[in-house]
Structures are given as C-alpha cells and as structure tokens.
Amino acid sequence: MSEQHSPRRPYLAPLTASWWLKHRYYRFYMLREATVLPLLFFCGCLIAGFYSLQQGEQSWLNWLSFMAQPWVMALNALTFAASLFHAKTFFELFPRVMPLLPAPLMIAGQWLGTIAVAALLLLLLGGVL
Amino acid sequence: MQILHTDIAIIGGGGAGLRAAIAAAQTDPNCKISLLSKVYPMRSHTVAAEGGAAAVTLQQDSLQAHFDDTVAGSDWLADQDVVDYFVSHAYEELVQLEHWGCPWSRRDDGSVQVRRFGGMKTERTWFAADKTGFHILHTLFQTSLQFANINRLDEFFVLDLLVVDQQIAGVLAMQLSTGELYQIQAKSVILATGGAGRVFHYNTNGGIVTGDGMALAYRHGVALRDMEFVQYHPTGLPGSGILITEASRGEGGILLNKDGYRYLQNYGLGPETPLGKPENKYMELGPRDKLSQAFWHEQQKGRTGNYGEHAVVYLDLRHLGSSYLNERLPFICELAKSYVNVDPAKAPIPIRPAVHYTMGGILTDGQCQTSIGGLYAIGECASVGLHGANRLGSNSLTELLVFGKVAGVAAVAHAKQRQALPSSALNAQCQQHHQQLQARFGAKQADRVASLRKAMTLAMEQGCGIYRTTEGMQQCLNTLQQLKQRYQQLAVSDNSKIFNYELLQHYELGFGLDVAEAMCASALARQESRGAHQRLDQGMQSRNDTDYLQHSIAQLMPETAGAAGGSAKISYQPVRITKSTPAARLYGGAATKQEPV
Amino acid sequence: MEKTVEKTLVIQRYNPEQDQRPSQQRYQVPFDNSTSVLDALLYIQQSLDPSLAFRWSCRMAICGSCSVMVNGIPKLGCKTFLREYSGDLLLEPLAHFATEKDLVSDMTLFLQHLQAVKPYLIRQEQSAATTPATKPQPHKQTPKQLAKYRKFSSCINCGLCYAACPQFGLNPEFLGPAALTLAQRYNLDNRDQGKAERMPQLNGKNGVWGCTFVGFCSDVCPKHLDPAAAVNQGKVASATDFVIGLFKP
Structure with missing residues (x-):
C-alpha cells in the first residue's frame, strides 16, 4: 500500500502548557498534587529544627522563635490542611486500588489509623517535652 | 486504484x-x-x-x-x-x-x-x-x-x-x-x-x-x-426501537395492556402463569411472532396505551426487585432510565414491537x-x-x-x-464500477438520500408490517419501484473523498432498496399466513401447506420496462424435511394437551 | 411532544481536503425531552448539511462509535441529551486523538494499544477441559471469580477515557486506561495464565506507571467500569512482580 499518496491529513490539536487550567477536574488534580509544596516547606523546617538542636541551645531557641512567627505558623497551618486534604483524597482512592473490604469500611479504617498514630505520637512527644 | x-x-x-x-x-x-x-x-x-x-x-x-x-x-x-x-x-x-x-x-x-x-x-x-x-x-x-x-x-x-x-x-x-x-x-x-x-x-x-x-x-x-x-421483536422502546431483551420475560417480566391485564392469554398463549413463575412456551415466553401479533390485535381493540405519538403496551418487571434486576438485567435498567426515563424496579416500561x-x-x-x-x-x-x-x-x-x-x-x-x-x-470490472461511482456525484437536488430513505422505510412499515394485505403490499411495491427510479437520478452533493458519509449512505440506500423490494415481492407472492408473515386477505389467514410449504426464492431480473435497476422474480424451492412433519404450532396450554407429559 | 423549541449546536468542522485547521459552524436544531446529541447530529446530516461527518451505529450506548466532546467533556452522543444543557452546545471531536474530519477521530493508536496488552485468554498447559480426547467442557468459574473481573470486561472501546486522560495527551505512547483495564481484566480471570506475558508491557514506562491517577477517566466512562482503579490495581501487580523478580535467581 502506498501510504505516501494518502490524502489523509489528520489534525492534532497541540496540548499547551496550560492544559490543566481548562478543566475543573484537572485543576482539582493539580491542587491534589500541589499539596506537596507546603509539605516541602514543613520538611525544611523540620530538618532545620533537628540541625539547630544539634548546634546548641541558642540555635534551638532561634529556631523556636522562627517557628513562632505568624507567617511560619500560617504556612504550617496550610501544610496541615493540605496534608489532611491529600489524605482524604488518598484514602478515597485506596479502596479502588486494593479492593479488600467495602470502600466505606476501608476509608473509615484509614482515618482511624491516622488518628491513632497521631495520638500515639502526640503522647510520646508530649512525654518528652 | x-x-x-x-x-x-x-x-x-x-x-x-x-x-x-x-x-x-x-x-x-x-x-x-x-x-x-x-x-x-x-x-x-x-x-x-x-x-x-x-x-x-x-x-x-x-x-x-x-x-x-x-x-x-x-x-x-x-x-x-x-x-x-x-x-x-x-x-x-x-x-x-x-x-x-x-x-x-x-x-x-x-x-x-x-x-x-x-x-x-x-x-x-x-x-x-x-x-x-x-x-x-x-x-x-x-x-x-x-x-x-x-x-x-x-x-x-x-x-x-x-x-x-x-x-x-x-x-x-x-x-x-x-x-x-x-x-x-x-x-x-x-x-x-x-x-x-x-x-x-x-x-x-x-x-x-x-x-x-x-x-x-x-x-x-x-x-x-x-x-x-x-x-418483529415484541419489546422495543417506543420511537427509537431500542431493544429490551426477551430475557426480561425469561426472568419473569410480564406484558400488560393499558388496563393492566395480561392480554397474551387471549391469544392462544394462556392460561396465565403465576407472577414470578414464568413457564417455557406459555404467555410471555411464547415465540416472538405470536407476541407481536397479539400487540397488533390489542391495538385494533383500543387496549394499548400511549407514549407520545406511539401506541404501547407495558413490560412489568417490578416484582423482580431492584437487586435481582441489577444482577440479571443491568443493561435493561440503564436503557429504560436513559431512553424512556423509567426505573424498571418502580414502573413498567412502555414497549411496542419493532423490526428486529x-x-x-x-x-x-x-x-x-x-x-x-x-x-x-x-x-x-x-x-x-x-x-x-x-x-x-x-x-x-x-x-x-x-x-x-x-x-x-x-x-x-x-x-x-x-x-x-x-x-x-477484474480490472475492467473495477474500472466500470469506478465510472459508475463518479457518475453519482452531482449538484444538490430536491431529492436527498435521507428523504428517499425515509420514504422507503415508511413504505415498508406500512406495507410489510406485522399484518399484511394484498393492497398494502402492492402499494408498497409500487412505491419501492418509484423510489428506485428516483434513486437512479439521485446525486451525491458532497464530492470529498475522506469519510464521505453521503456517498456511503447513497450506496447503502441502493442496497436497501433492492433488499426491500425482494422482501415485498416475496411477501406479496406468498398467499398464506406462516410465522412472521401474516396476511389479512380472505383465504390467506392460515397456513397452507399444500401450496406454500416451500421456500420463496427472489431473483433479480435484469432491467425490464418500467422497473429501473431490475425487479424481483419469485419462485419456490422445496423445504428439506427429514423427521418432523408439519403440525399445528401450539403454545401455552394447547400444546400441553397435545403431548401428554 | 411537539419539537418546537430549538437549540444551537456549535460544531467543530474540519475538512482535510480544504481546511488548514478546524473552524466552527452553528446549527439550529429542534429538540424535545428525548433528543440526544446523536439525534441532533442526525437531524443536521439529514436535513441541513449532508457533509457533516461523524460515526454512529447502535444508538443505545453499546457499540462505542459516537464519542464526542460536549462542552469540553468526553461523552457518548447517544447517551447525552440536549435537555441536560441550558445554553448552546459545543461539539468537538475527541481530545488527544487526531481528527480525520469533522467529528471523526483517528482511532489507530487506540487499537494498537489494545492489541499491545495481549487481550485474550492465554493458557500455558492444556487443562482437562481442553484435551481433545473428551468432549470439550467449560472451565469452572464461580460467580465470585467472575465478579473479580466482570466489571473490567464491560469496556465498549469508545475511547472517552483517552480523551479524558492528560497523560495520554502528553504521551501518545502511554497505553492508556482502556488497554490497561483490559490487561487487568484478563490478569484477574482465573482461567487465564498469561499474566507473565502481559507484565513486561504493564511494567514499562508506557504501562501502568504512566498513570498519575488523575481519575477523570473513571468519571467519563459511560459504562462506569472505573478504569483508574484497574490501572492502579495494575500498579500493585507491577510492584509485586518487581519485588518477586528481585528474589528470583
């Protein structure tokens, strides 16, 4: 078959860099993926905290005062909210990937697990502080 | 090429x-x-x-x-x-x-x-x-x-x-x-x-x-x-004709007229089987031709309901319950909801026969x-x-x-x-066809593929429906022959090459006209009623094994005067019968009386 | 049921024999409660413009032909009704596929991707059911075993999920939701023994890992078979396959 003579001329619309802005569903997806950004900030804070702890008391106190600034608090509050949001989407997707039990049961189980681990950590850390 | x-x-x-x-x-x-x-x-x-x-x-x-x-x-x-x-x-x-x-x-x-x-x-x-x-x-x-x-x-x-x-x-x-x-x-x-x-x-x-x-x-x-x-399939959706499977009756669905009466018992398919206990070859599980014919009679007697402009009867599945319906008939539930806005678990589905x-x-x-x-x-x-x-x-x-x-x-x-x-x-044959193809293109006219097609489908519906008469079929045949002549002059106005659906449909219409004519001519020639071919004419309302226990054969005769593109010639061929000699075709209680179980 | 109300359909037209790029054309279409997008397209083709090209056949959402974008969302034309829209309707060919003409998309890639995952039952050994000595008998499969894959076997190959998938849009080599779902359908079938033959395709960069769980595919699927779930179940299978591979000599 001589394809080079084919009169076909399929038109492919290019996908622009802003493709994800065009649709509610894609924006939601990008928001979900973007929850990683504030989380990066929080991780930076955490690493800096460990580092300053190692550097001595003054350094640790500096870090504590840095952490107490309103904008840092606000950013970390955002991180917390973003992580909860991400957890929610993740917990809802998980039963579809590993359909072991009815979905509502698995979602509830994951939240219960999260609360239990968080409570345990708070208890342990609370004991240290 | x-x-x-x-x-x-x-x-x-x-x-x-x-x-x-x-x-x-x-x-x-x-x-x-x-x-x-x-x-x-x-x-x-x-x-x-x-x-x-x-x-x-x-x-x-x-x-x-x-x-x-x-x-x-x-x-x-x-x-x-x-x-x-x-x-x-x-x-x-x-x-x-x-x-x-x-x-x-x-x-x-x-x-x-x-x-x-x-x-x-x-x-x-x-x-x-x-x-x-x-x-x-x-x-x-x-x-x-x-x-x-x-x-x-x-x-x-x-x-x-x-x-x-x-x-x-x-x-x-x-x-x-x-x-x-x-x-x-x-x-x-x-x-x-x-x-x-x-x-x-x-x-x-x-x-x-x-x-x-x-x-x-x-x-x-x-x-x-x-x-x-x-x-004719007895259960199509009104208007679109979308198929509602016979399995819905196999699973226990019942057919009701506008009065909520299971009318099939009046047409040699009874006695009425209990709700939710369908029996093979009784009532709703009779063969398709009998069920479609029963609809026609109900319509004549004014006992069908209306769905828009369409006469309908009702397929009732409610007694099966929604979980059973979702397991056995999920597609039917989806179709009924989408196309007639009925949830079969809650209301009967309006249906009518459609060619199948x-x-x-x-x-x-x-x-x-x-x-x-x-x-x-x-x-x-x-x-x-x-x-x-x-x-x-x-x-x-x-x-x-x-x-x-x-x-x-x-x-x-x-x-x-x-x-x-x-x-x-082969080359010669292909070249000749290629020329015929080229000749199909032309300027836009009053006749269009769509209008001719509609005329054909309506004529067939009228003349070759569930019940047929000599007059109706003759009229249908005349219409088809006129349409074939108009088809000869019908031009394709879109002269593009890529995905030219007007050209495709032009061919399909030509094929359809030939097939429709063969159907109508075969139907007109069979002067009896058998299976899906039912006539209302005097003396033709029952099966006639003496003359018509035969296959009809339609052959396209080359162009003759008055019939553009040829017309159908009907002859007959014997049926090969090996062990089952023709008997009355009985369903429901009548069949059981025949063969003691 | 008089069809007196009219609606405006804006349709993307493209004739490759004349046009450099697609353009839009407006049509007025009468409609009532039961008029589907497909009905409207047929009306236009039959009464206004026979040159309008689109695919269709069954009109009951099972053949998968009449896929189009309606106001930017992939839809089956026969299962989408004009009554569902308050304003004009914008109809375009499926996103992420090349357009052959008007609303007709080039489905070649889709077919290739389907074929790539070996979507058929593969048996390594002759089971008792298939030995020629005895009359062939069906394999056993309990309703529970059937339920494991039944949903994934209901794909009508309409391609809506590809038009919804940005990863396919960005990388046409990505096997995509329908093909990966079909692979999962056979992998989950207790009669099948071909998983090992399918995994290389699924493990590759154009396989399951090309999916980032946008999830839109499952939203647009007209048969609700949740292709995103199937693809991500494939990720679990692929990861397991990888770990097992590490311990094999």
Whole structure:
C-alpha cells in the first residue's frame, strides 16, 4: 500500500502548557498534587529544627522563635490542611486500588489509623517535652 | 486504484465474520485472511444482542427437543438437516467461546448458567448478564488479535463483488478514511454483513444494518430466500426501537395492556402463569411472532396505551426487585432510565414491537456455499435454512458461531484448490464500477438520500408490517419501484473523498432498496399466513401447506420496462424435511394437551 | 411532544481536503425531552448539511462509535441529551486523538494499544477441559471469580477515557486506561495464565506507571467500569512482580 499518496491529513490539536487550567477536574488534580509544596516547606523546617538542636541551645531557641512567627505558623497551618486534604483524597482512592473490604469500611479504617498514630505520637512527644 | 491479494476476504467484522476468520486462521496458519468491515469490528451489530445463545446443556434436555422447538418455531419452514447439524454443534461452539474467555454467567458451583427463552421448551440459553452479544463480539474480536494471518481492513466499505464465470474473484472496496478504491483479489469470499432491519422505519437495529451483503450477492444473480419473513421483536422502546431483551420475560417480566391485564392469554398463549413463575412456551415466553401479533390485535381493540405519538403496551418487571434486576438485567435498567426515563424496579416500561431480524437472506446450502463458486454467506445476511418463517430468540448468536466456523473451514479448502484468476477481467470490472461511482456525484437536488430513505422505510412499515394485505403490499411495491427510479437520478452533493458519509449512505440506500423490494415481492407472492408473515386477505389467514410449504426464492431480473435497476422474480424451492412433519404450532396450554407429559 | 423549541449546536468542522485547521459552524436544531446529541447530529446530516461527518451505529450506548466532546467533556452522543444543557452546545471531536474530519477521530493508536496488552485468554498447559480426547467442557468459574473481573470486561472501546486522560495527551505512547483495564481484566480471570506475558508491557514506562491517577477517566466512562482503579490495581501487580523478580535467581 502506498501510504505516501494518502490524502489523509489528520489534525492534532497541540496540548499547551496550560492544559490543566481548562478543566475543573484537572485543576482539582493539580491542587491534589500541589499539596506537596507546603509539605516541602514543613520538611525544611523540620530538618532545620533537628540541625539547630544539634548546634546548641541558642540555635534551638532561634529556631523556636522562627517557628513562632505568624507567617511560619500560617504556612504550617496550610501544610496541615493540605496534608489532611491529600489524605482524604488518598484514602478515597485506596479502596479502588486494593479492593479488600467495602470502600466505606476501608476509608473509615484509614482515618482511624491516622488518628491513632497521631495520638500515639502526640503522647510520646508530649512525654518528652 | 490499489490492488491487494489475499486468500480469503471476509466481508463484515461481526460475530459471524470474526468466527469465520478465526476458524480459517486456525485451519491454515499460512492462509492470508483479509477481514473487511465498514466499521471497526467491535461496533458491529452483534454487540447489541442482549439475551443469549442457545445450546442443549442440561441433563433433562435433548438435541431432539432443541430440534423440535426450532422446527416448530420456524413454522416448518426450516431445513431439517441444517437444524440437525446446528443443534448438535451448538454446545461445542459455546464451550469454545468459554475457552476464549467469554464471561458467561455462572451458577454457584462454577458451571455455566442457562436461562429460559421464548419458544424454547427447556432452559438452554447461555448468557452473559444481558449483554451476551457484546461479550461474544468482544471475546471474538480480542481472540482474533492473536492471529498474525488475519489482516483487518477496518472502515473498508465493499461496493461490489468481483465475479468471473460464476466464480468469485474478490471484491471492490472503498477505504473510508481516504476514499480510495481497493481491488481485493481473493480466492474465497465470505459475506457476513448482517441483516437489513434498517429498511423499516421502527427497528431495533443499528444504523449500519442496511442489507449491503444481501444486495451485493443479489445483484450478481444469487437468490435471496424467504425474504418475506421479517421478525418483529415484541419489546422495543417506543420511537427509537431500542431493544429490551426477551430475557426480561425469561426472568419473569410480564406484558400488560393499558388496563393492566395480561392480554397474551387471549391469544392462544394462556392460561396465565403465576407472577414470578414464568413457564417455557406459555404467555410471555411464547415465540416472538405470536407476541407481536397479539400487540397488533390489542391495538385494533383500543387496549394499548400511549407514549407520545406511539401506541404501547407495558413490560412489568417490578416484582423482580431492584437487586435481582441489577444482577440479571443491568443493561435493561440503564436503557429504560436513559431512553424512556423509567426505573424498571418502580414502573413498567412502555414497549411496542419493532423490526428486529431478517429470517431470510442469501441462499446457501448447508455448508454456507452460495451459487457462485467460492462465495459463502453466514449469519443474518444468509439463509442457511435454520430459521424458516420465524427465528427463536437465542438461536442466531449460536448460528453465527456454528456456521461461521463451517464457512471459515470451507473457504480455506476452496482457496487451496483455486488458482488466481487473470486480473484483466477484474480490472475492467473495477474500472466500470469506478465510472459508475463518479457518475453519482452531482449538484444538490430536491431529492436527498435521507428523504428517499425515509420514504422507503415508511413504505415498508406500512406495507410489510406485522399484518399484511394484498393492497398494502402492492402499494408498497409500487412505491419501492418509484423510489428506485428516483434513486437512479439521485446525486451525491458532497464530492470529498475522506469519510464521505453521503456517498456511503447513497450506496447503502441502493442496497436497501433492492433488499426491500425482494422482501415485498416475496411477501406479496406468498398467499398464506406462516410465522412472521401474516396476511389479512380472505383465504390467506392460515397456513397452507399444500401450496406454500416451500421456500420463496427472489431473483433479480435484469432491467425490464418500467422497473429501473431490475425487479424481483419469485419462485419456490422445496423445504428439506427429514423427521418432523408439519403440525399445528401450539403454545401455552394447547400444546400441553397435545403431548401428554 | 411537539419539537418546537430549538437549540444551537456549535460544531467543530474540519475538512482535510480544504481546511488548514478546524473552524466552527452553528446549527439550529429542534429538540424535545428525548433528543440526544446523536439525534441532533442526525437531524443536521439529514436535513441541513449532508457533509457533516461523524460515526454512529447502535444508538443505545453499546457499540462505542459516537464519542464526542460536549462542552469540553468526553461523552457518548447517544447517551447525552440536549435537555441536560441550558445554553448552546459545543461539539468537538475527541481530545488527544487526531481528527480525520469533522467529528471523526483517528482511532489507530487506540487499537494498537489494545492489541499491545495481549487481550485474550492465554493458557500455558492444556487443562482437562481442553484435551481433545473428551468432549470439550467449560472451565469452572464461580460467580465470585467472575465478579473479580466482570466489571473490567464491560469496556465498549469508545475511547472517552483517552480523551479524558492528560497523560495520554502528553504521551501518545502511554497505553492508556482502556488497554490497561483490559490487561487487568484478563490478569484477574482465573482461567487465564498469561499474566507473565502481559507484565513486561504493564511494567514499562508506557504501562501502568504512566498513570498519575488523575481519575477523570473513571468519571467519563459511560459504562462506569472505573478504569483508574484497574490501572492502579495494575500498579500493585507491577510492584509485586518487581519485588518477586528481585528474589528470583
């Protein structure tokens, strides 16, 4: 078959860099993926905290005062909210990937697990502080 | 014009075409098979079959019983040797499909589940929920992908058969994506193009079911057999004609008239069976022709309801409960909600008969061979002799498989002992057709493909409906002949090459007109009532075995005065009767009285 | 049921024999409660403009032909009704596929991707059910075993999920939701023994890991078979396959 003579001329619309802005569903997806950004900030804070702890008391106190600034608090509050949001989407997707039990049961189980681990950590850390 | 060489060309990628392709590919791995389809194979109309496929399965069932049901269902117009072959090969074909992965519905122990179906004495219908055709088609399509020697030519539309000295030599096809013509030289050709339900206005069929293959063969002198027998499915949705499967009655659905009365008991199908306890061959599980005819009588008596402009009766499934409906009839629930805004668990579905199936088709022998050497026909486009005057639901899906395989194997054998034909004769034929094609283009006119098509489908609905009269059919035949003349002058205004659907539909209309005329002429000639062919004329209201226990044969006569493009000539051929002599066709309580159990 | 109310359909037209790029054309279409997008397209083709090209057949949402974008969302034309829209309707061919003409998309890639995952039952050994000595019998499969894959076997190959998948839009080599779902359908079938043959395709960069769980595919699927779930179940299978591979000699 001589394809080079084919009169076909399929038109492919290019996908622009802003493709994800065009649709509610894609924006939601990008928001979900973007929850990683504030989380990066929080991780930076955490690493800096460990580092300053190692550097001595003054350094640790500096870090504590840095952490107490309103904008840092606000950013970390955002991180917390973003992580909860991400957890929610993740917990809802998980039963579809590993359909072991009815979905509502698995979602509830994951939240219960999260609360239990968080409570345990708070208890342990609370004991240290 | 491109030229392709192949051993076997299969026209149509539905269930029959795919089964034939696989059979051929397995029989000879070196055989070159070209599978042409005007749509992607998984769009073929097999996809819309819902109910199931029949084969003797249960201990208490027998081949003889399946044979008897089929022959009685056909009103003794089936060829009994063919029915014999069919019932004895049905089971192995359904098992073969199981081995290819078809998701048949199951019993708790893992064996295959069977359900009741109209006109069948015992449960013997295999099913995959209510999407059996869909699953069969996709299983076959996916299975076919593993054979390297099946070369698919998707969206290729066949314009003509190439015939030299009563031997098939290939086909002339158009690739829709380019508009290019292809001369496909083949040693064997199998027609598997499906039915012609689209020549009627209200039908359950997809837009592609336009009788192409029947007309292709017909124009080359091959006879069309039993064309007057057109099945009305009793339960189509009003307006669209979308199919509501017979399985919904097999599962216990009941039919009510506008007064909520189960009217079928008035038409030789009673006594009334208790709600939720359907019995084979009683009431709602009577055969399709009887049920559609009962609707007609109810309509005459003013006992049908209205849905918009359409007269309807009601299919009541409410007593089955929503969880059972979702397990057994999920697609029906979806269709009813989408297209008539009814939740079958809460309200009855308005339904009315719609044209569903063409029992007749291209005349073949029991090996699917037509009168042209190397040309085979299978499935709904063919008349192998299985369905006679009325097809039983769930016999046709099995037919695709049983005879698809027969044709595939036969086509390989034929291709092996055939020499390629000289291409000079073929070139001339193709050139001539190419010129005819060019002549179709022209300026926009008052007549359009769509308007002629509508006139044809309405005429068929009027003249060749559930009940027929001499006057009505004669009028229909006159209209068809006028339309054929107008068709000769009808121009295609879009002269593009790529995906020119106006051109495609122009061809389809031409095919449809030929097939419609064969149907109408066959119907007019049969002066009796049998199966799906029912006449209201005096003296023709019952079966007449003395004169008409015969197949009708429609042949296209070359152009004569007054009939543009030729007209149909009707003759008769004996039915092959081996062991079941014609008897009264009884259902419901009347049948039980006949044969003491 | 008089069809007196009209609606405006804005349709993307493209004739490759004349046009450099697609343009839009407006049509007025009468409609009532039961008029689907497909009905409207047929009305236009039959009464206004026979040159309008689109695919269709069954009109009951099972053949998968009439896929189009309606106001930017992939839809089956026959299962989408004009009554569902308050304003004009914008109809375009499927996103992420090349357009052959008007609303007709080039489905070649889709077909190739389907074929790539070996979507058929593969048996390594002859089971008792298939030995030629006895009359062939069906394999056993309990309703529970059937339920494991049944949903994933209901794909009608309409391609809507590809038009919804940005990863396919960005990388046409990505096998995509329908093909990966079909692979999962056979991998989950207790009669199948071909998983090992399918995993290389699924493990590759154009396999399951090309999916980032946008999830839009499942939203647009007209048969609700949740292709996103199937693809991500494939990730679990692929990861398991990888770990097992580490411990194999």
